[in-house]
Amino acid sequence: MNALNALALNLTCLVTTCLASPNVLVILTDDQGWGDLSLNGNTDLSTPNIDSLARDGARFDRFYVCPVCSPTRAEFLTGRYHPHSGVYSTSAGGERIDLDETTIADVFKTAGYSTAAFGKWHNGMQYPYHPNGRGFDEFYGFCSGHWGNYFSPPLDHNGKIVRGDGFCIDDFTNKAMDFMEASEGKPFFAYLPYNTPHSPMQVPERWWDKFKDKELTQLHPDASPQDLDHTRAALAMCENIDWNVGRLLTKLDELKIADDTIVVYFSDNGPNGRRWNGGMKGRKGSTDEGGVRSPLLIRWPSKIPKSTFITDNAAAIDLLPTLAGLVGIEKQTQQALEGIDLSETLMQKQPNAVLKAKTKRTIFSHWNKRVSARYQNYRLDHQGKLFDTSKDPGQKTDISERNPTLANRLRAEVAQWRRDLLDGYDNGHRPFLIGHENYRYTQIPARDGKPHGNIQRSNRFPNDSFFFNWTSVDDKITWEAEVAATGDYEVELHYTCPKESVGSTIELSFNEHKLTSKVTDSHDSPLLGGEHDRVKRQESYVKDFKAMPLGRLHLEKGEGTLTLKANDIPGKEVMAFRLLLLTRVDY
Numbered sequence: 001m002n003a004l005n006a007l008a009l010n011l012t013c014l015v016t017t018c019l020a021s022p023n024v025l026v027i028l029t030d031d032q033g034w035g036d037l038s039l040n041g042n043t044d045l046s047t048p049n050i051d052s053l054a055r056d057g058a059r060f061d062r063f064y065v066c067p068v069c070s071p072t073r074a075e076f077l078t079g080r081y082h083p084h085s086g087v088y089s090t091s092a093g094g095e096r097i098d099l100d101e102t103t104i105a106d107v108f109k110t111a112g113y114s115t116a117a118f119g120k121w122h123n124g125m126q127y128p129y130h131p132n133g134r135g136f137d138e139f140y141g142f143c144s145g146h147w148g149n150y151f152s153p154p155l156d157h158n159g160k161i162v163r164g165d166g167f168c169i170d171d172f173t174n175k176a177m178d179f180m181e182a183s184e185g186k187p188f189f190a191y192l193p194y195n196t197p198h199s200p201m202q203v204p205e206r207w208w209d210k211f212k213d214k215e216l217t218q219l220h221p222d223a224s225p226q227d228l229d230h231t232r233a234a235l236a237m238c239e240n241i242d243w244n245v246g247r248l249l250t251k252l253d254e255l256k257i258a259d260d261t262i263v264v265y266f267s268d269n270g271p272n273g274r275r276w277n278g279g280m281k282g283r284k285g286s287t288d289e290g291g292v293r294s295p296l297l298i299r300w301p302s303k304i305p306k307s308t309f310i311t312d313n314a315a316a317i318d319l320l321p322t323l324a325g326l327v328g329i330e331k332q333t334q335q336a337l338e339g340i341d342l343s344e345t346l347m348q349k350q351p352n353a354v355l356k357a358k359t360k361r362t363i364f365s366h367w368n369k370r371v372s373a374r375y376q377n378y379r380l381d382h383q384g385k386l387f388d389t390s391k392d393p394g395q396k397t398d399i400s401e402r403n404p405t406l407a408n409r410l411r412a413e414v415a416q417w418r419r420d421l422l423d424g425y426d427n428g429h430r431p432f433l434i435g436h437e438n439y440r441y442t443q444i445p446a447r448d449g450k451p452h453g454n455i456q457r458s459n460r461f462p463n464d465s466f467f468f469n470w471t472s473v474d475d476k477i478t479w480e481a482e483v484a485a486t487g488d489y490e491v492e493l494h495y496t497c498p499k500e501s502v503g504s505t506i507e508l509s510f511n512e513h514k515l516t517s518k519v520t521d522s523h524d525s526p527l528l529g530g531e532h533d534r535v536k537r538q539e540s541y542v543k544d545f546k547a548m549p550l551g552r553l554h555l556e557k558g559e560g561t562l563t564l565k566a567n568d569i570p571g572k573e574v575m576a577f578r579l580l581l582l583t584r585v586d587y
Contacts, residue, residue, distance in 0.1 A: 021111070021112070021113070021187040021327055021328075021329075022187065022260045022261060022262050022300065022302075022303075022326070022327055023180070023183075023187050023188050023189075023190075023257060023260065023261040023262065024108065024113075024187075024188070024189045024190070024261070024262045024264070024323055024327065025176075025180070025188075025190045025192070025248065025252075025261055025262070025263045025264070026076075026189075026190070026191045026192065026264040026319075026323075027192045027194065027245065027248070027263070027264065027265045027266075028072075028073070028076065028119075028191070028192065028193040028194065028266060028267070028268060029194050029196065029197070029238075029241055029265075029266075029267045029268070030069060030120060030193070030194055030195045030196060030197070030198040030267070030268055031069075031196075031197050031198040031199075031234075031267070031268070031269065031271065031272035031284055032196075032197055032234075032238055032241070032267040032271070033267070033270045033271030033275070033277045033283070033284075033290070034267075034270070034277060034278060034280070034290070034293045034294055034295055035271065035275070035276050035277035035278045035280075036197070036234065036235065036238045036267075036271060036275075036277075037050055037051065037238070037295055038051055039051040039054055039059075039295070039297075040278060040295065041278065042218060042235075042276060043217060043218060044214070044216050044217060044218050044235055044276070045211075045235040045238055045239055046239065046242070047238060047239065047241075047242040048242065048246075049242045049243070049245040049246035049249060050241070050242050050245050050265060050295075050297065052249070053245075053263060053265055053297035053298070053299045054297050054307070055306065055307060056299050056301060056306055057263070057297060057298050057299030057300060057301070057304045057306065057308065058297070058298045058299070058304050058305075058308035058309075058310060058346050059295075059296070059297055059307075059308070059309055059310070060295075060296040060297075060298075060310045060314050061309065061310065061311045062293065062311065062312070062313045062314070062374075063266065063293065063294050063295065063296035063313075063314045063315065063316075064292050064293060064294065064313065064314070064315045064316070064363050064365060064374055065266065065267065065268055065269055065292055065293075065294045065315070065316045066082060066268070066269060066292065066316070066365065066366070066367060067269050067270070067282075067284065067285050067286055067287055067291045067292055067365065067366075067367040068090055068268075068269050068284065068285060068367055069090055069120075069122050069145055069198075069268050069269065070082075070087055070089070070090045070094075070095035070122045070123055070145060071087050071366075071367065072268040072269060072316050073121075073122055073123050073193065073268065074087040074097050074123055075315070075316040075317045075339075076104065076316045076317075076319050076320070077097065077101075077103040077104050077105070077123065077134070077320070078097065078101045078102070078103060078104075078317075078320065078333075078335070079104070079317050079318075079319070079320030079321055079331075079333070079337040079338065079339040080101070080317060080335060080336075080337060080338045080339070081317060081338055081364065081366070081421060082366070083366065083421040083422055083425040084335070084338070084421060084425075085097045085098050085101045086098035086101075086425070086428060086430070087123070088425060088426035089426070090122070090145045090463075091144075091145055091447060091461070091462045091463050092447075092448065092462060093430060093432060093448060094426065095122055095123055095124065095145065096123060096124035096129045096430065097123045097124060097129070097134070098428075099128060099129070100334055100335065101333075101334065101335060102332070102333035102334045102335065103134045103135045104135070104189075104319070104320045104323065104324075105117070105131075105134055105135025105136045105189060105191070106134065106135035106333075107135075107320065107324055107329065107330075107331060107332065107333070108135070108189040108324075108327075108329070109135045109136075109137070109189075110329075110332065111327070111329040111330075112186070112187070113186070113187050113188060113189045114137060114138075114179075114183045114186050114187070114188045114189070115135055115136045115137050115138070115188070115189045115190075115191075116136055116137060116138035116139070116140075116176070116179045116188070116189075116190050116191070117131045117136045117138070117139050117140075117141065117190075117191040117192075117193065118139075118140050118141055118172040118173075118175050118176045118179070118190070118191070118192050118193075119141040119142075119168075119172045119191075119192055119193040119194050119195055120141060120142060120144075120145075120146075120147070120193045120194070120195040120198075121139070121141060121142065121143045121193065122143065122144065122145050122193075123143075124143065125143035125144070125156075125443055125445070125448070126432055126433040126434065126442050126443065126444070127159065127433065127436045127438070127439035127441075127442065128433075128436060128438075128439070129433070130143065130159060130439070131143075132158055132159065132439065133436075133438075133439065136191070138158065138179060139156065139157070139158055139159075140155060140156070140157050140158075140172070140175045141155060141156060141172060141193070142155055142156055142195075143156060143443075144445075144447060144463040144464055145461075145463040146195065146198055146199070146200075146461070146463045146464060146539055147168070147195060147463075147464050148200065148464040148528075148529045148539060148540055148541060148542035149200075149202070149528060149529040149532065149542050150167055150168045150169070150195075150196070150200070150202040150203075150532065151164075151166065151167055151168070151202065151532055152164045152165060152166060153168065153542075154545075155168075156443070158441075159439060159440060159441030159442075159443070160440075160441055161443070161494075161547075161581060167202075167203075167204050167240075168195065169194055169195070169196055169237075169240055169241060169244055170204075170240075170244060172192060172194065173192070173244040173247055173248060176190050176192050176248065177247070177248065177251045180251060180252070180255065180257075181251070181255060184255070192248075194241060194244075196237040196238075196240065196241060197233070197234040197235075197237035197238055197241075197272065198272060199272060199537055199538065199539060200529060200532075200533050200537040200539055201230060201233035201234065201237070201533060201534045201535045201537070202237075202529075202532040202533060202534065203233060203236045203237045203240055203534065204240065206240075207236040207237070207239050207240045207243075208232075208233070208236050208534055210236065210239070211232040211233070211235055211236040211239075212229075212232060212534075214232060216228060216231060216232070218276040219231075219275070219276055220274040220275055220276060220277070221279060221394070222274060226274050226275070227273060227274070227535065229534065229535045230273045230275075230535045231273060231275040232534070233534040233535055234271070234272070234273060234275065236534075245265070248263075249263070258301060259301045259302040260300075260302055261300070262298065262299070262300045262323065262326055262327070263297075263298070263299045263300070264296075264297070264298050264319065264323070265295065265296070265297040265298075266294050266295060266296045266297070266316070266319075267294040267295060268294070269284045269285075269291060269292065269294070270282055270283045270284045270285075270286065270290050270291040270292065270293070270294075271283050271284060271290075272284045277290045278290075278393060279393045279394050280293060280389070280393040280394065280395075281393070281394050281395040281396075282395075285367065285368075287365045287366065287367060287370045287371065287372035287381070287382050288372065288379070288381060288395055289379055289387075289389045289393060289395065290393075291365075292365040292372075294316075296314065298346060300326065300346075303326070303346075303347050304346050304347060305347075305348055308346065308348065310342075310345060310346075312345075313361075313363055313374055313375075313376070314342060315339065315363045316339075317337075317338050317339030318339035318340055318341075318342055319339065320333075320337065320339060321337055321339050321340060321341040321342075322339070322340075322341050322342045322343050322346070323343075324341070325341040325342075325343030325344070326343040326346065326347075340361075360376070361375075362374065362375045362410065362413050363375075364413075364414070364417050366421075366422070369422070370382035371414050371417060371418060371422075372414075373410045373413060373414050373417075375406070375410060377389060377390040377391075378403075378406065378410070379395065380400075380407065380410040380411065380414065381395060384400070384407070384411050384414075385398040385400055386398060386399050386400035386403060386406065386407040386410070387399065431479075431480045431481050431482040431559055432444065432448050432479050432480065432481045432482070432562075433481070433482055433483075433484050434481050434482065434483045434484065434489075434510075434555065434562065434582060435483050435484050435485045435487060435489060435555060435582065435584055436484045436485055436584075437484070437485040437487075439584070439587070440583060440584050440587040441581065441582070441583055441584075442489075442581070442582040442584075443579055443580070443581055443582075444479060444481075444562065444579060444580040444581075444582065445578065445579040445580075446462075446465055446466045446467045446477070446577055446578055446579060447462045447463055447464070447465060448462075448479055449467070449477045449478065449479050449564075450477065450478050450479070450480075451467055451475075451477055452474075452475060452476045452477070452478065453472055453474050453475035453476065454469050454470065454471045454472055454475050455467050455468070455469055455470050455475045455476075455477060456468055456469045457540075458540040458541070458576075459538075459539055459540030459541075461538065461539050461540065463539070464539065464540055464542060465540040466540070466542070466543065466545070466576050466577060466578045467576065467577045468573075468576040468577075469573065470566065470573050470574040470575060470576075470577065471569065471572065471573050471574075472569070473565070473566055473567060473568065473569060475565065475566070475574075476563055476564065476565035477563070477564045477565075477577065478561050478562065478563050478564075479561070479562040480559075480561060481510065481559070481560060481561065481562040482558065482559045482560075483510065483555045483556060483557050483558060483559075483560075484557065485557060485584075486555065486556050486557045487554075487555065487584055487585065487586055488552050488553070488554050488555075488584075488585040488586065489552065489553050489554075489555060489582040489583060489584055489585060490549070490551075490552055490582070490583045490585060491508060491515060491549070491550040491551060491552070491553050491580060491581070491582055491583075492547050492548065492549055492550065492580070492581040492582075492583070493506075493517075493547070493548045493549075493550050493577070493579075493580055493581075494545040494546065494547050494548075494577075494578040494579045494580075494581070495519070495523070495545060495546060495548060495575040495576060495577055495578065496523050496524055496525045496543050496544070496545055496546065496575060496576045497519055497521075497522055497523055497524065497573075497574070497575040497576070498522060498524045498571075499522040499524070500571050500572065501519075501522075501569075501570075501571030501572050501573050501574070501575070502519055502520065502521070502522045502571065503518065503519060503520075503570040503571060504518070504519045504566045504568060504569050504570065504571070504574040504575070505517070505518050505519075505566065505567045505568045506518075506519065506550075506564065506565070506566050506567070506574065506575075507563075507564070507565055507566070507567055508550060508553060508562070508563070508564050508580070509562075509563050509565075510553070510555055510560050510561070510562045510563070511556065511558070511560040511561075513553060513554050513555060513556065514553075515550055515551050515552070515553040516567065517548075517549075517550040517551055519548070519574070519575060521546070521548065523545075523546035525543040525544040525545070526543070527541035527542070527543060528541060528542050528543060528544060529541045529542050543576060543578070545576075545578040545579075547581070552585065553582075564577070564580070
């Protein structure tokens, strides 16, 4: 056989494999607790479309994630505990997955899949931390931990800043459905990390009107006052999610691919408020049962029997090996996986004895130096107390003295896990990357910057914040950065400035290279976002920021400090600053 015929045969085999491979749709919600589904007994809301995934597929009774957002996303994406991948925070660079990690999108892309993500990324912004650098061909959403406005906000489309279209959850769903339709003839891996019911608590009138005056019958067991409007808003947002899940399932039916599409649904942590959660102790941020137990539903009509109920413990780290196992592709990763492949369990091809041996393990939950451990029905909390959560979900009765052997064993495992994973894991030097030979855009937001002098951040939560009170030539904003590729970059600055303050000369520098420009156009904006809030927010409000071209800046490869300052200030202030967008000229 000559080389041309061999190549044709290989291409034919690849196409045949792709056409025979199932699609994968993963839906991840943000701050939705285990108890925020009617499936799990909450009668204050109705989630029939999400519930149908359990009826038509598999439901995991005990599935565990992390106490907060970015660590769970990292564990799903890598199949490894988040400290191993370098994720130690939810902002300021600590949310980034180390570049030597292989992601689930890398695995599926290598196997011939079209890959895309739509929604909240929260694992790095600057390429190659950006989704496009982590195996996703297509990205539409935002890279921060939360966003300031859910109605037609500025978003990231493959690195470029664009304007969203309507309520973001509906918008992300629309874009995902367009992607699935455009992928006809090639299998797709679509990741939909929704950003609700995370605050700010915004939801369209259609869902809020149902809940705003609703009498809630299921409350948090704590008798102290509860923010019922926050709960109403969260439940309304969950019903909006359910409506969008229904639209996705309908689209799969319309495309006639439902039988050969694996649909996965889970959440990233416990509820973001004190509301009903099955009587479990803990909420978002806690390593107790209620902070880390999540729903997990997986439907694949042609392979997974209906109403499969799995009682053995599973975790976010299991999803990469399990989905690769279901599809039948190799899990080729640079680092050793810590999750296990549960694909045969889902398809009921595994004897119970084998299953029990595989899942008889300890699952660790960690956040803010607190570590708890789950083993079978037991949870060892971060204080070393032992609870049987199947009988005591509120973790009220410490049974460690009655079970000293198990308690001491789990304490020893936690101590070892700390030594192996936590010692120095948050001390790494990772400057923010600027420019890359394989990518056109680099966003440098206020979120990642450090203010000096009078400059203030708009909120203590940096994710969607901006800088203001820039009143002195001694003030500056800096980023510890590394230029990945030498070249010329067009620089765009996003700002607001009242008419009376127009005229400041600003300077952007990196090592010996500088760029100066003058603010010539006024663009003022009130604080926005609050007009859509159903309850008062904790996060920053936003503004309608204007893009101003600064000019062209030459950058040499290497590390240094990116500095933005003003050389003169004719008015009261320079500007309110949101971000810089650098576009590589020779891309």
